[in-house]
Amino acid sequence: MTTIGISALAAQQNPAIGAWLAGIGIASRVVSAADTPDRGAVRILTGDEIRHATVRDILVEAVENDDPSLILSSNGMPARIRFGFEDMAFGLAMLAELLRPAIRPAVGEPESAIYLKLAEKVAGSDATVLVLGETGTGKEGIARFIHASSPRADKPFVAVNCAALPDTMLEAILFGHARGAFTGAAGASEGLFRAADGGTLFLDEIAEMPIALQAKLLRAVQEREVLPVGATQPIKVDVRIIAAANRELAIEVQEGRFRADLYWRLNVMPLALKPLKARRLDIRAITAALILRHTRSGESVAWPTANALDRLMAHDWPGNVRELDNVIQRALLLRMGDRIEADDLAIEQMVHVAPTLCVVTSTSPVRLAEVARDSEDDAIRAALDATGGRRLLAAAHLGISERTLRYRLAQMRERQAA
Secondary structure, eight states, rough: OEEEEHHHHHHHHHHHHHHHHHTTTOOOOOOTTOOOTTTTTOEEGGGGGGGGTTOOEEEEEEHHHHOEEOOBTTTTTEEEEESSSHHHHHHHHHHHHHHSSSTTTOOSHHHHHHHHHHHHHHHHOOOOEEEETTTTTTTHHHHHHHHTSSSTTSEEEEEETTTSHHHHHHHHHHHHHHTTSTTOOOOOHHHHHHHHHTTEEEEGGGGGSSSHHHHHHHHHHHEEEEOOBOOSSSOOOOOOEEEEEESHHHHHHHHTTTTTHHHHHHTTEEEOOOOOGGHHHHHHHHOOOOOOSSOOTTTTOOOOOOOHHHHHHHOOOOOOOHHHHHHHHHHHHSSSSBHHHHHGOOOOOOOOOOOOOOOOOOOBOHHHHHHHHHHEEEEEHHHHTTTTOOHHHHHHHHHHOHHHHHHHHHHHHHHHHO
C-alpha cells in the first residue's frame, strides 16, 4: 500500500492521525504541503492548505461547536472532513475509510491489521487457504483480498456457495459436463474450475458439500485436473483454491461428515476470523465503510453521534457484519435528523430458547435422543416465529445454513406425518 503523506501542519494540529493510521496498518510520513506531490500520491492537509491541494488530497479541519461533516471529492476539489474532539474516534475511522484501497477490508483493530498483513504474505504464495469463521464475519472479503494481493490478481475470481446449490447439480457446476451427460444437458459446460483457470476459486461453506462429492474435489485440488460429468478424459486446470467454513472442520472430520484427506489438503494455510463482537474497533471502521457505501451520490453523509457509536460497539452482533449492515441501512433510511442517533438504531435481540423440561416417569419412558430432537424442533419453531417465517434469518439466528434448516424442517414434517 502507498505511504500516505501528512503535512507538517496537519500532523501538528491533529497528532492522533499518524498514530491511528499506523495502528491499522497504513503507513504515513510527514511531508511539506508546498512540495509537488508524486504522481498519484494521497496527502492529508489542513483546510488552510487548500491552495496546495490536488483532487486526490484530503483536507482535515477541526471544529468545536459545529456538527461533523464530510464532503467527498468532486468537480476537481479535494475531499474535506471536519470533526471535533467528541467525534474524533469516528472521524479518524472515516478518514481511514477515505484512504483505504478498495481491495483492503475495513479494519480498526491493530490485531486485524496484523491479520491482513498475514493474509498479504499468504497471497504471495500459491498455497491453498482455509478461512474459518462464523457466518457474516467477512470470509469472502478476505478471499477477495488474498486474490487481489496475489500474482493472480488480473485473472478471474470465481465464488461459489456450496450450500446454495442442489446436490444433484453441484458436481456439474464445479467440474462442468459434456453434452448429453444428463437430461437437459443440450450443450457442454466448462464448470467453475475451468472458469477460474489462472485465477482463484472460492468455495464458501465447504462443510456443506456432500461427502460423496468430496472425493472428486480432493482429486481436483491434488492433481490440478477435473473430469467433467459425462467425459472420459480429465482436463488440466491452474486454479488457486480458497475454501471457507462456518464450522470447525476438524470436528466435522471427527464426526464423519467431512473427509480427513480433503481436510488436510485444504488446511495448508488456515486463517481464522474472529466474530465481530471480539473486534470492537472494527465495528467503528466497518460502520464508516457501510455509511459511505449506502450514501447516494449528492446526499450528505450522516454521522453517528457518540451515543449511537457506543451502542453499536456495545452490541454482540450475533449476525456479525451482515447484521451490522442491516442496522446501518435501516438507520440511514429511518433517521429523523441529520445525524444517526442511538434511537435510530433498530437492533434485534437474539432469540433465546428456554430448554424443554422433560419429566420421565415409570409409565412413560423417554429416550435421550428424543429429548434432544424435541428441543431442536422447539428452537427451530421459535426462530421461525421470531423472524416471521423467513428461513434465511431463522437459519442465521440458529447458527446454521439455510440448507441445513430446510433439511431439519423436512425431517420435522416426516415425523409429524408418521
